[in-house]
Amino acid sequence: MTSQADFLQPPRPAVWLVNLFTSAEEAESILGDLLEEYFHLVSKSGVAFARNWYWRQTVKTIAHLVGAGFRVAPWLTTAAAVGGFLLLRFVSGLPERAIFAVLHRYQVFEHHFNGYVFFATNGIAIGHVIVSMFVGCIVAWRPREGRWLLR
Numbered sequence: 001m002t003s004q005a006d007f008l009q010p011p012r013p014a015v016w017l018v019n020l021f022t023s024a025e026e027a028e029s030i031l032g033d034l035l036e037e038y039f040h041l042v043s044k045s046g047v048a049f050a051r052n053w054y055w056r057q058t059v060k061t062i063a064h065l066v067g068a069g070f071r072v073a074p075w076l077t078t079a080a081a082v083g084g085f086l087l088l089r090f091v092s093g094l095p096e097r098a099i100f101a102v103l104h105r106y107q108v109f110e111h112h113f114n115g116y117v118f119f120a121t122n123g124i125a126i127g128h129v130i131v132s133m134f135v136g137c138i139v140a141w142r143p144r145e146g147r148w149l150l151r
């Protein structure tokens with residue numbers, strides 16, 4: 001059951017995104033400012049309005065940080081983005097090939113049709129999510145101003 005205190009907190013995914021795109025020092029400052037204004041808006045205009053405002057500010061903040069990354073290190077940021085795109089294109093077919101190789105090797109279609117359907121649909125989708133997250137982690141590990149994005 002959700003308590004009233006949990007309901008009044010800003011959206012956790014938005015907080016996580018700000019933490020993902022900033023250093024620890026920047027995140028503390030940015031999140032503190034956002035939280036202060038968020039609680040002011042909760043008391044003034046309600047929780048729904050404040051949560052929507054928080055999401056808008058999160059998107060604006062991330063866009064600003066990405067733009068700052070291009071201004072500070074344009075070649076490195078471009079190389080990371082293009083490299084991530086190319087890596088994703090290169091590995092995007094791996095989940096399907098791996099799953100179907102295992103399914104055909106063990107003749108799952110003939111013996112366990114429901115398992116075959118599950119892995120041929122949901123398994124491939126899960127595989128694509130995992131591959132995308134892996135590529136995202138590789139791109140996030142690029143150096144930024146002498147430090148790594150992932151801490």
